[in-house]
Amino acid sequence: MNNGFYHRVDRLYRKVELAAIVLAGLVILAVMALVSTDAVLRRGLDYPLTFQLPLSENYLLVALTMLSLAWGYRRGGTIRVHILIDALPRTVSVPILRIGLGISSIYILALGVLAYSTFHEALVNNEVQMGVIDWPVAWSWFWIPVGCGLLAVRLAIEVFKPEDELLPRDEDVTDKEITAE
Amino acid sequence: MTTLAGIGLLIVLIVLGMPIGYALGVAGVMSLLMIADPVVVAGLMRGVVHHTTANFVILTIPMFILMSEFLSAGGVAQDLMIACDRLMRRIRGGLAMACVLAGAVLAAASGSSTASVATMIRSAFPTMKKLGYDPGFSIATISMAGTLAIMIPPSIALVIYGIITEESIGRLFIAGIVPGILTAIGYILTILYCVWRNPSLVPQVSDELAAQKQGDNSLEQKGRVWPVLVLIVLVLGCLYTGVATPSELGALGAAAALLMSLMMRRISFKGIVTAVGNTARTTAMIVTIIFGAILFGYFMTYSQVTPSILKWISESGMPPLAVLAMILAFYILLGMVMDQFAIIVLTVPITYAVITGLGFDGIWFGILIVKTAEVGLVTPPVGLNVFIASSTSGVPAGAGFRQIAPFVVTEIILIVLLVAFPQISLLLPALMK
Numbered sequence: 070m071n072n073g074f075y076h077r078v079d080r081l082y083r084k085v086e087l088a089a090i091v092l093a094g095l096v097i098l099a100v101m102a103l104v105s106t107d108a109v110l111r112r113g114l115d116y117p118l119t120f121q122l123p124l125s126e127n128y129l130l131v132a133l134t135m136l137s138l139a140w141g142y143r144r145g146g147t148i149r150v151h152i153l154i155d156a157l158p159r160t161v162s163v164p165i166l167r168i169g170l171g172i173s174s175i176y177i178l179a180l181g182v183l184a185y186s187t188f189h190e191a192l193v194n195n196e197v198q199m200g201v202i203d204w205p206v207a208w209s210w211f212w213i214p215v216g217c218g219l220l221a222v223r224l225a226i227e228v229f230k231p232e233d234e235l236l237p238r239d240e241d242v243t244d245k246e247i248t249a250e
Numbered sequence: 251m252t253t254l255a256g257i258g259l260l261i262v263l264i265v266l267g268m269p270i271g272y273a274l275g276v277a278g279v280m281s282l283l284m285i286a287d288p289v290v291v292a293g294l295m296r297g298v299v300h301h302t303t304a305n306f307v308i309l310t311i312p313m314f315i316l317m318s319e320f321l322s323a324g325g326v327a328q329d330l331m332i333a334c335d336r337l338m339r340r341i342r343g344g345l346a347m348a349c350v351l352a353g354a355v356l357a358a359a360s361g362s363s364t365a366s367v368a369t370m371i372r373s374a375f376p377t378m379k380k381l382g383y384d385p386g387f388s389i390a391t392i393s394m395a396g397t398l399a400i401m402i403p404p405s406i407a408l409v410i411y412g413i414i415t416e417e418s419i420g421r422l423f424i425a426g427i428v429p430g431i432l433t434a435i436g437y438i439l440t441i442l443y444c445v446w447r448n449p450s451l452v453p454q455v456s457d458e459l460a461a462q463k464q465g466d467n468s469l470e471q472k473g474r475v476w477p478v479l480v481l482i483v484l485v486l487g488c489l490y491t492g493v494a495t496p497s498e499l500g501a502l503g504a505a506a507a508l509l510m511s512l513m514m515r516r517i518s519f520k521g522i523v524t525a526v527g528n529t530a531r532t533t534a535m536i537v538t539i540i541f542g543a544i545l546f547g548y549f550m551t552y553s554q555v556t557p558s559i560l561k562w563i564s565e566s567g568m569p570p571l572a573v574l575a576m577i578l579a580f581y582i583l584l585g586m587v588m589d590q591f592a593i594i595v596l597t598v599p600i601t602y603a604v605i606t607g608l609g610f611d612g613i614w615f616g617i618l619i620v621k622t623a624e625v626g627l628v629t630p631p632v633g634l635n636v637f638i639a640s641s642t643s644g645v646p647a648g649a650g651f652r653q654i655a656p657f658v659v660t661e662i663i664l665i666v667l668l669v670a671f672p673q674i675s676l677l678l679p680a681l682m683k
Contacts (some may be wrong), residue, residue: 078564094526096640097312101508104501122306126315131532133312134537141534144527147269148535148589152631154267165266173272176279176503180541183296 072231079226086140089219100129103168127198127209137215139223154236165238167228174224181217184210189232253553256281260546260596270558270592271535272292274542281549294548302541306497311501312533314404317507319525323358324511326478328373330355333475335374342519343445343452345363345383346391347438349374353395354434355497358482358506363627367396367635371642379643381415382453386649387444390628393635394437394657395649397624400590403489404500406536407623411616413540414547415602418613419496421679423489425613427622428674429664436660444656477510490682536591543595556603563604571669577601578622578665585626589634594619617675618668620630625661628654 103121111117137146152160190196191207198204228233264270282291334351349370354367370392399409403423412419418451430485445452473485485503488494494502511517517525518547550556563573584593600617605615626637630651640647668674 074568075649090527090530093530094523097316097526097529100309101316101504102499104313105505106500108498108502112493118263126306127304130305130309133302134303134308134533137534138538141531142269144531146531146535147271148539148592149266149267149583150264150588153265162267167266169263169266169272172276176272176276179279180275180299183292184299187296187300202493208312211306213303218301218512221533246381 073224074233075229075231082141082226086143086219086223089136089216093140095189096133098127100133119188123198123200123204127204128212132207132212134221135212138216139219142223158161159232159236163198163232166235167234170224172230174221174228175194176223177217178221181214182222184213184217188214209212252281252285253550253555253558256546256549256553258487269538270589270596271346271538271540271542273393274539274546274595274608278542278545278547278549282545282552284678285549285552292559294545295363296469298541298544301536302544306495307409307419308537308540309497310409310419310500311406311536311576312529313497313504314406314409315532316525316529317500318359318365318526319477320504320507320511320517322365322369323521323525324507324514324516326475326511328369328599329371329475330478334669337624340455342449342455343441344382345374345378346387346441346452347501349392349395349436350398350441351393353398354402354430355479355482357399357405357430358480358486362624363396363399363635364638367393367638368397368642370395371639373377375643381566383450383533384653385643385645386653389450389636389639389650390647390653390657391437391441393574393628393633393639393654394640395636397627398430398437399435400623401426401433401442401617401620403427403486404496404503405620407590407620408616410536410540410591411598411619414543414595414598415612415616417616420489420492420611421682422677423496424628424682425675426620427486427571428679429617429668432667433661436664437657440656440660444653457662477514478658479549480611481506481510492582514534539591539595543599546596547599550599556600556607559600560607563608570610573608574610574618574669577605578669580617581619581622582625585632587632588626589632591627592596593623595615611672611676613679614668614672614675618665621665621668625658629658675682 104116104125107118107121134156155167157165172185188207188210191205191210196206256277258553259280260273263273263277265383268276279291279295282294320358331348331352334355335345335348338348338351352370352374353366356369357363370387372391375388379385399405403426405423405426408422408426409419411417481503484506488499489496490504498529508522509515511521528568581593581597584597588596601616601619602612627633627650630636630647633647633651633654636647636650636654639645
């Protein structure tokens, strides 16, 4: 993938990630409001919102974490150890990073595909979790293939990232900092 | 042999720069495939993400992060720093001590030490520099003050420990209060000692007061701090009395922090968007690590590592306290080269089982682990807090690391005290309703 093509794909995909994170943000605020309201009503007025726990736990929490994955990764939401990578020559470290990203993408994709099979089964069999309200199981699982799929694609795109963006040179970082200042 | 291969693969992937969450998952899956039926492995992989995310306890993470983000976005944290300075300014080195006090109060409103350091370095460092505080000493004290956030509740590190070990997060939070306060007192005493040993580290009190009178001080409080203090007291009080669960308190705390910032007109729409975005990013990162760790944990369970270690310890005749001391020393060394969250998810499934298997208390062990993590946050080569303070202030990290040594000694003394007197951590949880 040449740099121009990579940047076009990246720009386009950022819009998809942005849509997902906006939805995740709204879900975060919704779950905050819902859980707070339930806690106040339950403790203060002895009038709990009985639907709060299954709705928050099985749907909103899954959605907010899954929809944040791809955008969160792109915005630096990862922990990695750099010591060896920084010490290796770039001709070695860059391919290693690309292979690592490729393997990570396959791993996340596998999680998404396997979760999709559960979603599909639950949807076809019309499975429900019984309670005061019958909660459809499939829509709790729906967010996992979506979130894992988004992240797997992001990781796959990152495999083709230009070398200097994948592993910034020290002088590049300094230049950027100076420009920012 | 398979166990060693699995652990070796994990170490190789981590060292080769793969993000730790994915390295855990990939190593877990590959290692499981060596010892279990592929259908079983697929079954474990199929359920792991849902099992991790559809869990009400996980809500504690985004909600407490959101509370802290709203308070930071509203600039309340900076005002806290300034109010603490008013309390301490008549003591030599008072501004450094104010950083520790503010760090302790901020810790009670935030679970993130990096956020705490970033806030304090921006609000206090320019003034410390202007008043003549030694730059290395300034970033060292601010970096240390930031570590309080992972001990004093609500601590995200304790939430992760609680999720992995299934210990009560409420009890873990309460257990962190006294050690957190003791740590803050220890840091203040260390500052006094450093100033006594080397008075040139800080200006004379008279010079400091004169500079402040002349307006040569950029510390200017823009709002009231008591609403934040009320919020902190309410959150801790509700935790202690068991009025609400930690997840509910996180949500209530976040909602209260947002309302407070809106009512005080201290947060913009952009600030809310940034706070929510930061929350989503951190939550995604932690959740990815947790489900990777769970997959790797399945491998450890299948390979019977923990029972083998316990058997080896009992056969070796090693006293339990010696085992504990070795584990804590290992954590301190690991903390010097690895991130604290990663250490907890990587090692706790084994060490927790070993320590509780030897008859020690799981909550007490959680507090000890977090205490060792504090050391890792300020010691080279990783020393995240010092690097954050250094990059924001422009002071070389080496200058900060040189001034850290007395604080690390204090930390070691505190760890010894916590080991010798478990009641320091366990008294409050025992009194909980």
